[in-house]
Amino acid sequence: MFRLAVLASGRGSNLQAIINKLHLSKNNIKISCVISNKKMAIALEIAKNYEIPFYLIDENRYNNDEYEEMLIKTINSHDIDLIVLAGYLKILSAKFVNTFKDSIINIHPSLLPAFPGLDAQKQAINYGVKISGCTVHYVNKKVDTGPIIKQKAVKVEDKDDEASLSKKILKYEHQLLPEAIELIAQGKIKLNKDRTVTIKE
Amino acid sequence: MFRLAVLASGRGSNLQAIINKLHLSKNNIKISCVISNKKMAIALEIAKNYEIPFYLIDENRYNNDEYEEMLIKTINSHDIDLIVLAGYLKILSAKFVNTFKDSIINIHPSLLPAFPGLDAQKQAINYGVKISGCTVHYVNKKVDTGPIIKQKAVKVEDKDDEASLSKKILKYEHQLLPEAIELIAQGKIKLNKDRTVTIKE
Numbered sequence: 001m002f003r004l005a006v007l008a009s010g011r012g013s014n015l016q017a018i019i020n021k022l023h024l025s026k027n028n029i030k031i032s033c034v035i036s037n038k039k040m041a042i043a044l045e046i047a048k049n050y051e052i053p054f055y056l057i058d059e060n061r062y063n064n065d066e067y068e069e070m071l072i073k074t075i076n077s078h079d080i081d082l083i084v085l086a087g088y089l090k091i092l093s094a095k096f097v098n099t100f101k102d103s104i105i106n107i108h109p110s111l112l113p114a115f116p117g118l119d120a121q122k123q124a125i126n127y128g129v130k131i132s133g134c135t136v137h138y139v140n141k142k143v144d145t146g147p148i149i150k151q152k153a154v155k156v157e158d159k160d161d162e163a164s165l166s167k168k169i170l171k172y173e174h175q176l177l178p179e180a181i182e183l184i185a186q187g188k189i190k191l192n193k194d195r196t197v198t199i200k201e
Numbered sequence: 202m203f204r205l206a207v208l209a210s211g212r213g214s215n216l217q218a219i220i221n222k223l224h225l226s227k228n229n230i231k232i233s234c235v236i237s238n239k240k241m242a243i244a245l246e247i248a249k250n251y252e253i254p255f256y257l258i259d260e261n262r263y264n265n266d267e268y269e270e271m272l273i274k275t276i277n278s279h280d281i282d283l284i285v286l287a288g289y290l291k292i293l294s295a296k297f298v299n300t301f302k303d304s305i306i307n308i309h310p311s312l313l314p315a316f317p318g319l320d321a322q323k324q325a326i327n328y329g330v331k332i333s334g335c336t337v338h339y340v341n342k343k344v345d346t347g348p349i350i351k352q353k354a355v356k357v358e359d360k361d362d363e364a365s366l367s368k369k370i371l372k373y374e375h376q377l378l379p380e381a382i383e384l385i386a387q388g389k390i391k392l393n394k395d396r397t398v399t400i401k402e
Contacts, residue, residue, distance in 0.1 A: 111315065112315075112330075113315050114312065115314075128396055128397035128398060129352065130349055130352040131334065131354050133332065148328070148329050148330055148331055151331040151332040153334075194327075195329055196329035198359040
């Protein structure tokens with residue numbers, strides 16, 4: 001069994017995609033727990049509906065050290081193989097990243113290294129790019145700079161605004177993130193020393 | 202007639218693409234002059250072969266002010282509508298850019314704003330992106346940051362190195378640059394105040 005912890009802060013649409021494409025499928029990949037830093041995260045409701053263990057670690061109730069200590073304990077209690085950040089909007093410390101070295105992935109709504117950080121789709125619209133997309137990458141100590149596992153390009157049309165571009169990109173996020181998780185679970189992803197990522201033959 | 206000045210520093214493959222797709226076609230777009238800063242630029246040979254006026258302004262013989270003064274004089278002597286940087290590897294001053302405001306375009310071998318500057322393909326390979334591409338943009342005072350006219354995405358395969366990626370991207374540069382020039386010549390490109398570029402309906 002390949003066990004996932006999914007961390008989410010929001011509506012949980014990427015969580016739902018992982019549930020639909022992996023958790024409910026006949027394979028050896030299962031979501032062992034869903035953790036949110038936000039009280040109102042719909043992701044927690046989704047986890048509940050599918051009887052997946054879920055945890056709220058309310059970021060407003062703890063300082064960062066306390067928060068991460070609880071997060072680490074929760075993850076360790078589930079014997080996790082991969083931590084998936086699926087719309088998780090809290091920055092993880094270097095300590096956390098070291099604790100789960102090369103075992104954390106994130107989905108970001110741009111073609112990194114373009115438009116890291118928050119509101120990537122808005123950044124793309126404001127810059128006036130004609131192509132944006134999404135990126136699945138390993139998480140390292142700096143935000144949105146880790147080794148890239150998969151990317152998908154999305155055309156930006158003249159009529160697009162932040163909302164319409166976000167919607168288009170999200171559709172591909174829902175494909176790309178489960179694809180990347182499946183490749184990792186199958187042992188097909190090789191993280192090279194030069195920080196490139198290749199598919200094993 | 203829509204008159205182009207093409208500035209090139211190297212082998213001139215983008216110049217050749219403009220000649221094939223625009224200069225030799227039945228339209229109102231013509232290359233009025235080719236200018237190089239490099240003595241050995243094959244681009245000058247190509248211009249000669251097609252009987253296009255060509256100029257060498259050897260960057261090693263003049264300081265930057267002298268160089269640009271000669272460049273401006275040469276361009277002005279040809280009543281140019283658009284200056285096309287086609288593999289032109291010399292940075293233009295703010296004065297030059299102001300002199301030909303919104304009338305200079307460049308082709309860059311990455312999906313800007315990712316990987317500006319020299320060796321964009323090498324930067325992309327070293328970063329480990331899965332998608333790169335090329336960008337046609339207006340030239341402003343900062344290198345590779347001007348309003349984007351057109352972009353094309355190119356997949357980076359695990360086996361790609363700088364040479365193979367450059368070759369793949371170049372193929373699309375040869376499409377994208379003539380397409381952008383044609384749209385501008387047809388008056389179909391609108392450079393908006395918010396620095397985005399849209400196609401006129």
